Amino acid sequence: MARHTARDLRSENRFEVLHALFELGPSTRQELARHTGLSPATVATLVTEFLSGGVLHIAAVERNTGGRPQERLTIDPDRGRIVGVDVAETYVDATVYDLALGALGHGEAALDEHENDPDYVVDGILRVIESAVEDGGTERERIIGVGVSMPGHVHPDTGVSVFAPNWDWHDVHIEKMLEKVLPVPVYVDNPLKAVILSEMWFGVGSVVDSMAVVNLGTGVGAGIAIDGSLLRGTTNNAGEWGHTLLELDGRQCRCGRRGCVEAYLGAPGLRTTLAEIDPEHPTLRQSRQRDFVEAVADGLAAGDPALTGLARRTSRYLAAALGDLVNLLNIPSVTLTGWTSDALAEWLVPALRDELPHHVMPGSLPGLTVEPSRVPGNAVALGMAAFTLQQFLTRLGLASPAGTRPRPDPDHGIDRSRQGQRL
Amino acid sequence: MARHTARDLRSENRFEVLHALFELGPSTRQELARHTGLSPATVATLVTEFLSGGVLHIAAVERNTGGRPQERLTIDPDRGRIVGVDVAETYVDATVYDLALGALGHGEAALDEHENDPDYVVDGILRVIESAVEDGGTERERIIGVGVSMPGHVHPDTGVSVFAPNWDWHDVHIEKMLEKVLPVPVYVDNPLKAVILSEMWFGVGSVVDSMAVVNLGTGVGAGIAIDGSLLRGTTNNAGEWGHTLLELDGRQCRCGRRGCVEAYLGAPGLRTTLAEIDPEHPTLRQSRQRDFVEAVADGLAAGDPALTGLARRTSRYLAAALGDLVNLLNIPSVTLTGWTSDALAEWLVPALRDELPHHVMPGSLPGLTVEPSRVPGNAVALGMAAFTLQQFLTRLGLASPAGTRPRPDPDHGIDRSRQGQRL
Numbered sequence: 090m091a092r093h094t095a096r097d098l099r100s101e102n103r104f105e106v107l108h109a110l111f112e113l114g115p116s117t118r119q120e121l122a123r124h125t126g127l128s129p130a131t132v133a134t135l136v137t138e139f140l141s142g143g144v145l146h147i148a149a150v151e152r153n154t155g156g157r158p159q160e161r162l163t164i165d166p167d168r169g170r171i172v173g174v175d176v177a178e179t180y181v182d183a184t185v186y187d188l189a190l191g192a193l194g195h196g197e198a199a200l201d202e203h204e205n206d207p208d209y210v211v212d213g214i215l216r217v218i219e220s221a222v223e224d225g226g227t228e229r230e231r232i233i234g235v236g237v238s239m240p241g242h243v244h245p246d247t248g249v250s251v252f253a254p255n256w257d258w259h260d261v262h263i264e265k266m267l268e269k270v271l272p273v274p275v276y277v278d279n280p281l282k283a284v285i286l287s288e289m290w291f292g293v294g295s296v297v298d299s300m301a302v303v304n305l306g307t308g309v310g311a312g313i314a315i316d317g318s319l320l321r322g323t324t325n326n327a328g329e330w331g332h333t334l335l336e337l338d339g340r341q342c343r344c345g346r347r348g349c350v351e352a353y354l355g356a357p358g359l360r361t362t363l364a365e366i367d368p369e370h371p372t373l374r375q376s377r378q379r380d381f382v383e384a385v386a387d388g389l390a391a392g393d394p395a396l397t398g399l400a401r402r403t404s405r406y407l408a409a410a411l412g413d414l415v416n417l418l419n420i421p422s423v424t425l426t427g428w429t430s431d432a433l434a435e436w437l438v439p440a441l442r443d444e445l446p447h448h449v450m451p452g453s454l455p456g457l458t459v460e461p462s463r464v465p466g467n468a469v470a471l472g473m474a475a476f477t478l479q480q481f482l483t484r485l486g487l488a489s490p491a492g493t494r495p496r497p498d499p500d501h502g503i504d505r506s507r508q509g510q511r512l
Numbered sequence: 513m514a515r516h517t518a519r520d521l522r523s524e525n526r527f528e529v530l531h532a533l534f535e536l537g538p539s540t541r542q543e544l545a546r547h548t549g550l551s552p553a554t555v556a557t558l559v560t561e562f563l564s565g566g567v568l569h570i571a572a573v574e575r576n577t578g579g580r581p582q583e584r585l586t587i588d589p590d591r592g593r594i595v596g597v598d599v600a601e602t603y604v605d606a607t608v609y610d611l612a613l614g615a616l617g618h619g620e621a622a623l624d625e626h627e628n629d630p631d632y633v634v635d636g637i638l639r640v641i642e643s644a645v646e647d648g649g650t651e652r653e654r655i656i657g658v659g660v661s662m663p664g665h666v667h668p669d670t671g672v673s674v675f676a677p678n679w680d681w682h683d684v685h686i687e688k689m690l691e692k693v694l695p696v697p698v699y700v701d702n703p704l705k706a707v708i709l710s711e712m713w714f715g716v717g718s719v720v721d722s723m724a725v726v727n728l729g730t731g732v733g734a735g736i737a738i739d740g741s742l743l744r745g746t747t748n749n750a751g752e753w754g755h756t757l758l759e760l761d762g763r764q765c766r767c768g769r770r771g772c773v774e775a776y777l778g779a780p781g782l783r784t785t786l787a788e789i790d791p792e793h794p795t796l797r798q799s800r801q802r803d804f805v806e807a808v809a810d811g812l813a814a815g816d817p818a819l820t821g822l823a824r825r826t827s828r829y830l831a832a833a834l835g836d837l838v839n840l841l842n843i844p845s846v847t848l849t850g851w852t853s854d855a856l857a858e859w860l861v862p863a864l865r866d867e868l869p870h871h872v873m874p875g876s877l878p879g880l881t882v883e884p885s886r887v888p889g890n891a892v893a894l895g896m897a898a899f900t901l902q903q904f905l906t907r908l909g910l911a912s913p914a915g916t917r918p919r920p921d922p923d924h925g926i927d928r929s930r931q932g933q934r935l
Contacts, residue, residue, distance in 0.1 A: 324878070409760050417736075418743070452665035456747075
C-alpha cells in the first residue's frame, strides 16, 4: 500500500505554496497560509527555504499602522530559465520560460512523419531548443532544466520512451541521449501528463480539483486529475481515452484494435470521415496532417457543405466519447487542447454542447463545463516546464537540512518524487 | 480547492488502524504502527480512543523476557450489530454482522421488477431486515446502524435516491422513510460505492491501492479506487462504466442512449444476445432475470452450443469494455462481482483472459490481474456494513475531546465526513 509519509506532505506543501503564488501573484505569508490552508508555521518554513534558494524574492514591504511590516513575496523570474519542449508526430515546439513560467523565446520545426530514427528526432529537438534559446536571448548557463514531452508510452523515472507506435520505438533512452548533449537535467514525460499539469496550474485547476483535459492532435488522449492529483496509473499509462471504444469492430486504429476513439477524432480520423462524406473533396489532397486541418478550418469558415458535415459528425463523435469519460469519472470539467482543437474548436464546441446531454447521464450533467482550455501558448511545453520547476524545487529541498532523499516507490518502480504526483 | 485538514487526516488514520486490524487480526500497537506507517504516538492515541469507545478490546497480554508486557488488540465483535442491505432491481438481501463484520444472520426476498411504489420497496427492505435479524438471533437494541445500497443515482449525504431508472424514481427520500421505522441511524449509498469499499477492505485492497470492481447484475457498473481513495465523483455518480459505449448507435440501452456496455452485459443484454444467436432457444422462456441466468449456467454446464456461443460473445464484450476501463485508468486489478458474475464467471473468465490482450494497450497489460472477487458473501451488503462501521467510528471520534464537528463540503454539498472518502 502506498503511504503518505512526512516527506510526501512536505513536497505537496511546497507545491501548494508555489501554486498559490502563481494564482495570487505577490502575496504575504498570511495570504499564502489562508489560500493554501497550511499552518502559518509551515508557510513560514517553506518561504524561508524558497528565499534562501533564491526562488522567491521580496517584491514589497508594507507598513500598516500599528502592525509589523508585511513582506509581499513573489517568484523571482530571474532565478533561472527553463525550456519546455513538445515533441509530436509532426513537429517539435520549444519555449524558453523564466522561473515564473513567463514565456521568453520560442522555436519550432516540422518533423518528417515518415522518418523514425531516434537520432533524427533528437537532432530536431536540439535544433529547436537552440532556436528558442536564441529567440529569447537566453544565456545558456542560466538554464536550470529541460522538460521534454514525447508521444506514446514514456517512463518518466528512467527517461525511456517505452513504446512510441508512430515511430515504432521500443525502449529508446531519450533522456540519456539528450543529457549527453545538454549540460542540464532533462525530464521526459508524456503529453497527457503535461497538459493536465498545465490545466491544474494555469487553467480550470484554480476552480476545480478534478478535471480532464482532452488533447486533440494526430493522436488523442486525456490528462486526468482526481481530487488535485494527477492520475498516472500503474505504469504512467493512464489517460488513453483515445484507445477506448467508440464502436466495437469499427474503424481500424493504428494501435491495432478496431473502433477506438482516436480512429475517429485523431487528425487522420477526420480525413477518413471526410472521405466517407465526399471521397473527391479537394481538401483531401493536402497530404500533411496540419495542412489538412488548417484547410478544413478555412473551408468551414467559407461554409463548405461537406466540411460542415465533417464538423457535425466529428462533434457527435466527440460528444459520445466525452460522455463516456464523464459517465465513468463524474468530473465537473473537461477542457480541449491540442493543435486540432486550436484550429477547429470554434466549429466543434457549439454542436458538441448540443450533443452532450444525449451522452452524459443526467446525474452527471448539472454543473459540467466543456470548453477550450484557456491555458496560454503550448500547454504541453508549459506543462513540461512546470514539471521541471517542480523538480528544481524538490532538489532545492534536498539541499536543505530538513530534506530527506527521495526514493523510488517500491510498488511500481516509478520514482514519484520526480513526478509531482500531488500538487 | 479541497484541502486535507487535520480532521481529515485524523479520520483517515482512524480507518487505517481499523483496516490494519481487519488485515492482521489481533495486533500489538507496534505491529499496527509498522503496518500503517503511522507514528507510535498516533496509534497509541487512536487505540486509547477505540478502547474507551469499546470498539477494541485486549485479546491477550504477552510478557516477553525483559520487555514490557505487550497488549494484543482486536476489534470487539460484540460491541454492536450492523445490518447491511443490498436492494437490487429484482431482490432485497440483508445480512446482520457483528462489529468485526462477521456475518451472523441472513435474509432475502424477491422484488417484483414491475412494481415501483417506494412504499412497496421500503416494506420489502424492512421485512428482509426483520428476517435477517431473526435468522441471526440478534437483539434489536444492539444494532448500531443500518447501511442500505439502492440502485441508481444516490446522494449519500441527504439519503435521497436522486434517480432510479428501473423504478422511474426521482428524489425519493429513502433514508427518511427507513429512519421513521428503524430506531437507528440509516446510511444510503449506491452499490458501486459499496462493492469497491468491500474490495478495498476485504479483497484485492490488501495488495493494490488502485483497482476497479465490476458489478454484473441487471445493471452493470464499476466501483473504482485510486491511490487508496474511493472515486465518488462530483455528484457521487462516478463508475457508470455500464453507460460507456461499446458501440455508437448500437443496442438500445434502458438509459435512453444506444450502444452502452450495459445493453450487452446486463442480464437483459445477455438475453438479447441469446435471442440473436437462437431466437427459439428454450432458455429464453425463463421470464425472470435470475432464473434466466441460472438456466444459462446450467445449459453451459451441459455443453449447450447456443449458450456456449452466448458465453463466447459475452466474454468478448466484457474484454472490450474492461479494456476501455484499463486503458483509461491504467489500474493493476479488476475484479468481478454481482449475481451474474457469481453464476457465470467460471464460463466467462477464461475466454475473457484470452481476449483481453486484444483490447488492453501493451503498456498497461504487464501485471494486470482480472479475476472474480474473493470478497466473501454479498459484497454490496458487506460494503454497506463497512460504511456503517466507519460512520460509527466517526461518531465515536466526535464524542472524544480532540474531535471536531464534521461539516458539509462547501464545494459539492456532499458531506464527505459521512462517506469514508479515503480509507
